Each structure stands twice: as C-alpha cells, then as structure tokens.
Amino acid sequence: MARTRCDRTPAWAQLQAAYAATGKSFDLRDAFVQDAGRFERLSQSAPLVFADLSKNRIDAATESLLMDLARQSGVAEHRDAMFAGDKINNTEGREVWHVLLRTPAPASNDGSHRATELAKVHSTLNAMLAYADSVHADAAITDVVNIGIGGSDLGPQMAVVALDAFATSGKRLHFVSNVDGHELAAVLKKVKVESTLFLVASKTFTTIETMTNANSAKAWFAAQGGTDTARHFAALTTNVAAANAFGITTTFGFWDWVGGRYSMWSAIGLPLAIAIGSAGFREFLAGAHAMDEHFRTAPLEQNLPVRLGLLDVWYRNFHGFTSRSIAPYHSALRRLPAYLQQLEMESNGKQVDAEGAALPFGTSPVLWGEPGTNGQHAYFQMLHQGTDVVPMEFVAVKKARHDLALHQPLLLANVLAQAQALMVGKSDAGGHKNFPGNRPSTFLLLDDLTPASLGALIALQEHRVFVSGSLWGINSFDQWGVELGKVLAKDIEARIYSGDASGLDGSTAGLLARLRA
C-alpha cells in the first residue's frame, strides 16, 4: 500500500511556502471581489448534499496544491484499500469495512472473501429488519430501551432523534448509556416489564458501563416478575457467545471489521430500524451507499469528502486552527455534534503515525457545537469577536416538516446571516463593536432531512475523517487512548470499597478519602 505521510511529500513544503506567501494574509472579502465565479468554483454537489466551500480561506492555487498533497500521500490508494478490504486497521489487524454494510446485495457470490462477508451482511440485515418490523408491528411493546455506550449509543440515538418525522412505530425509544445509575433508574421508573424491549448493544459485550446497566435491567426485569427473556431482551453484538452466556437468546451479530463508531449501519442500527421501519432503514443505507460511490469514484477535484478532508488539514496544520464547530440548523440534528465528536476525535486524536512514530504536527481538532439558532445566543460571541479563529460548519435543511409558516424563513435567514457576518465583519473604531470578519465557514445544505439524506451526510463525515487521517498517516480505526482510564477505574473501584490508598498519588488518595467519609 503506497502511503506517504503528508509532511514527507513535496506538496507539504510547497503548501508551507504558499501559506507564508498568500495563505496567512488571505482575505475572503477580497477573494469574492476578485473572482466572480468563486461560489461556483468552490461549491460541490454530492449525493443528497450540496456544499458551499467558498467562504473558506482557499483559492484555486491552494486547492491545486492540496490536491497534489492528496495524490502524493496516496489518499486514493488508501481509500481503495479500505473498499477492497485490506487490513488497514494495522494495530488490530482488521479490515475497515463499514462500507460493506451499505453495499447492495450482489447478484451472485464469486466465493471471494468480500462476497462471503457481503453475504453475511445481507443475511443478518434481512433477519434484523424482519425482527425490527415485527417489533414495529407489535402493539404490546410500547417502549424500547437501548443499553449501549459510545458507538453503540451515539449513532442510533442521533439517527432516531434526527428521523423523528419518519417514526411510524408509535413506540417510545430510550437510550441508556451512562453507568451513572440515575440514567437507568429514570427510565425504569417510566416503563413496564410486559411492554418493554431491552436492546443490549455492545460490539464487545464486555464494556463495563453497558454490562452494569444490562445486569441491572435484567435484575429489575426478574424482580418485576418478568420471565420471557427471549421476547424482552435482544443483543446486538459481535460476541454472540457472551450474549448467550448473559442469558440473551435473541441476537443480531456483526463483525470485528466494523469499528464501534462506524457501526450504526449494522445491527447496532436496530433502534432506528424499529423506529422508522425496514424500508426507511434501507433508504438510510442507500443514501450512505450513494455517498460511498461518490467518494470511491469522483475525481479528487470534485470529491466532496476529499475536499473537506484537505481543508481540515489546511486549517489544522498550516493555519494552526485547533477546533472546528458544527452548527446544525435543524433541531432534529441536535445529537449530531455529539456523534461527530466520537467520529472525529476518537478516529483522529492520535499522536503517532500508523507505524508508531511520533508526529511532528497536530491531528484531530476539537469538535464541538450546538444546534442553531441556540448557539448564537450562547457562544457565537466568541466566534465573531474572540481571539481564536474557529472554522464553522453549518448544516442547513431547506424543507421544513411542520406548518408553522414564519419559522423556516427565519431559521434559514439566521444560518445565512451568521455565515455572512463571520465573513464580512464590521469595523468600529471604538473596538467593542468591531467584528474582524474573514472567519471561515463551510455550508452543507440538504434539500430535506430524510433517512437517505441523513445516511449520505453521515457517510460524508466518515469519509472526510478518513481523508484527514489518511493524510496524517495515522490509523484512524483504533482507540487505544480509552484503555488506561478503564484499567485504572477497575483498580479504584476496589479501593472505593476497601479504602486502600497505598501507592496512589496525593490527589487521588485525598479525593478517595473524601468520597468514603
């Protein structure tokens, strides 16, 4: 696999020179004056998503150097290796094959490894969707409780909220992730044993939070007189044996080549399939597949995930911007920032390259945000007048699915106005009312928020994270950084019971004593 870390390419040095010569002083306002075709040149249609990149600090010359960077780093070859099923997750020796989860069923099986895996994908998908439809139609089940955390929570939760307008089951969906018992206790107060389905979602079926919540749910179920576990519990996992040992017989599997944060397209998507039905779930997959095909086949210059990923690197490594903020102007996308935090920061929050060598440049930005217009009345002050520049990503949806006449024009006016204000600014000699402007933003536009467009939007984000991670030369598909805290929590849990503070640092020992007093 021909992969060259971005800083070892000739384009990297050329970009450094370009940044010093024109990039640093680049002014968006001048750029629009000088180039009447800027909007057309820097906007991009991709399946179900339109992107305006023109309010970003790039011009044709920079984009062309960034394309050289992509070519010299081997991004396309790396992408093709992912689609082909090479084991690009090298630290775990696994394929990175979530795209297979949304690949249509093949007409025939040629016996290859890929065809075998794809056949498994479709037989599991068919079983999972048949089950989803049976639950969907089962009026005796009124509440579905998904117990899972991280990738086994954020994706399905975000999508269920986002597609509420398509929810036809009439069921209440609850998501319990935190080991904090307040979360599960609050849900258990609201549900009844005979009308509740618990979904235990865990790729590994070992995650302590999920196992603790699942055990407590099981104990509650038995204490309430529940007996039919097969009807009231299902497991979504790659570790079916552990689910069986736990006492769950209704299981839907997936495979170790599906990363947790890339798993909502697998059995982990069951809550969404129950909420919107199997046809809606298939549209969700189809939207993502359309974006996969765009990413796989569009020339780099017209490839939206590639253009976004390159921009991310330009901002992080040349401009030195340390965060990116996402503002979805659709209240149903309110869980999108949380979802994208895991996608971006767990994938690309790495300090060594895939070979383990320390990186001499920054990687994952901090990703954060809230839905618009709420954020405007909270932290947009800092975006407009703070000392740091934060590239913004606006997500707007043209169509509203309500009939409150005045709201949608006002919402859309606000998202346009914020992007405009960040760029144009306003001078005031007095200082306090001075807006520097020239603050960059990307504008993603969906015609309508549907299962298909949500699928496309999420696949777009997955692939742009792939592109920046690929350029940085890192493995975007492991997450060793979460392990140390897990190990230490086990040690401290024992000390919470025993009070033994031997060998602890002074702060941890002091806090332990206070918590036990």
Ligand SMILES: O=P(O)(O)OC[C@H]1O[C@H](O)[C@H](O)[C@@H](O)[C@@H]1O
């Ligand atoms: O699905 P599970 O195996 O329970 O894992 C749940 C989550 O916890 C882990 O610690 C990882 O940080 C996440 O990538 C993962 O999604």
